[in-house]
Amino acid sequence: AHNNNGTVPTPLTNYLDTQYFGEISIGSPAQMFNVVFDTGSANLWVPSQSCSPFSTACFTHNRYDASKSWTYVENGTGFSIQYASGSVRGFLSEDVVVVGGIPVVQVFAEATSLSALPFVFAKFDGVLGMGYPHTAIDGITPVFDRIMSQHVLQEEVFSIYYNRDPKHSPGGELVLGGTDPNYYTGTFSYMNTREVGKWEVTMKGVSVGTQMMFCTESCTAVIDTGSSYITGPASSVSLLMKTIGAQQDESGYRVNCDGVQTLPSVTFRLGDQDYALTHEDYILWQSQIDGDVCTVTFRGLDVPPPTGPIWILGANFIARYYTEFDRRNNRIGFAAAV
Numbered sequence: 001a002h003n004n005n006g007t008v009p010t011p012l013t014n015y016l017d018t019q020y021f022g023e024i025s026i027g028s029p030a031q032m033f034n035v036v037f038d039t040g041s042a043n044l045w046v047p048s049q050s051c052s053p054f055s056t057a058c059f060t061h062n063r064y065d066a067s068k069s070w071t072y073v074e075n076g077t078g079f080s081i082q083y084a085s086g087s088v089r090g091f092l093s094e095d096v097v098v099v100g101g102i103p104v105v106q107v108f109a110e111a112t113s114l115s116a117l118p119f120v121f122a123k124f125d126g127v128l129g130m131g132y133p134h135t136a137i138d139g140i141t142p143v144f145d146r147i148m149s150q151h152v153l154q155e156e157v158f159s160i161y162y163n164r165d166p167k168h169s170p171g172g173e174l175v176l177g178g179t180d181p182n183y184y185t186g187t188f189s190y191m192n193t194r195e196v197g198k199w200e201v202t203m204k205g206v207s208v209g210t211q212m213m214f215c216t217e218s219c220t221a222v223i224d225t226g227s228s229y230i231t232g233p234a235s236s237v238s239l240l241m242k243t244i245g246a247q248q249d250e251s252g253y254r255v256n257c258d259g260v261q262t263l264p265s266v267t268f269r270l271g272d273q274d275y276a277l278t279h280e281d282y283i284l285w286q287s288q289i290d291g292d293v294c295t296v297t298f299r300g301l302d303v304p305p306p307t308g309p310i311w312i313l314g315a316n317f318i319a320r321y322y323t324e325f326d327r328r329n330n331r332i333g334f335a336a337a338v
């Protein structure tokens with residue numbers, strides 16, 4: 001499945017503009033899984049055949065069955081991830097993992113317990129972390145590092161396209177080893193990662209309309225393909241929402257759909273370039289039975305120091321700006337997505 005220049009595109013499914021996932025296989029014969037390619041983490045985990053029947057989230061997803069794979073190698077080391085939104089616990093195994101047609105022998109986690117929240121809402125089965133090795137739990141070499149060490153890629157980069165319109169396919173695309181000109185226009189603007197080992201950059205301000213309101217003394221922005229929304233420090237986001245006239249309710253922030261057209265752009269200054277999101281990019285307009293609902297796709301999230309305070313630029317940002325993650329040069333490139 002390798003095209004002539006070593007890049008191997010993986011089509012992604014777009015579920016409600018909040019979950020983008022693609023198919024990988026584990027084991028021989030191949031067992032298929034839908035995973036989020038997540039630049040905010042660095043481990044691969046999928047639900048396990050041996051997960052407890054009480055773990056609903058496990059039971060409603062594809063599960064890896066080691067006993068059915070002749071390339072399975074036992075490991076057994078414990079594994080657990082504590083997300084802001086939930087937790088995953090299980091044990092390590094090793095088997096052949098195929099991503100975009102490239103096979104690697106990979107240590108991954110079989111999840112035996114998945115917190116119902118949020119994984120019961122997940123359309124994907126597991127997570128394939130695209131982060132750097134030193135952020136990997138249990139010091140496991142991540143999938144992309146195993147692929148790079150095979151020297152099959154033309155460039156040591158990967159790129160992500162997220163489609164904004166759920167009706168059109170593909171919902172997105174992951175390219176290993178390059179970029180896909182079908183999904184961006186113009187040229188890339190690059191910025192170095194803030195520190196080697198994390199997909200994060202220094203941000204030099206967040207503006208609402210023409211007014212720079214936040215991060216005026218520079219701050220950190222994580223480019224996170226596994227997050228649905230944009231998050232910022234809760235105090236900043238609540239002031240941002242007040243400025244655009246959004247009300248907070250149990251599920252986040254909403255605006256009156258009638259006023260959407262007059263909403264200001266929100267602009268992120270990254271690497272001396274301005275990346276603007278218009279209301280088209282940051283309002284999720286859902287037509288519901290009792291009328292239209294316009295959700296603002298920003299969330300307040302306070303990440304404690306030393307990691308935080310940070311802004312997280314997730315799927316709604318990446319859907320507007322096609323993103324190239326460059327491991328060779330430790331830099332991130334953005335181009336206007338089509």
Ligand SMILES: CC(C)(C)OC(=O)N[C@@H]1CNC[C@H](C(=O)N(Cc2cccc(Cl)c2Cl)C2CC2)C1
Pocket residue numbers: 018019036038039040041042081082083084085118119121122123127224225226227228
């Ligand atoms: C510190 C460390 C644990 C490594 O941090 C992370 O792993 N941080 C991850 C950073 N990227 C987003 C991850 C996340 O929130 N989810 C849950 C999720 C996201 C969107 C929609 C749904 Cl339904 C769900 Cl369940 C995983 C699916 C990627 C956490």
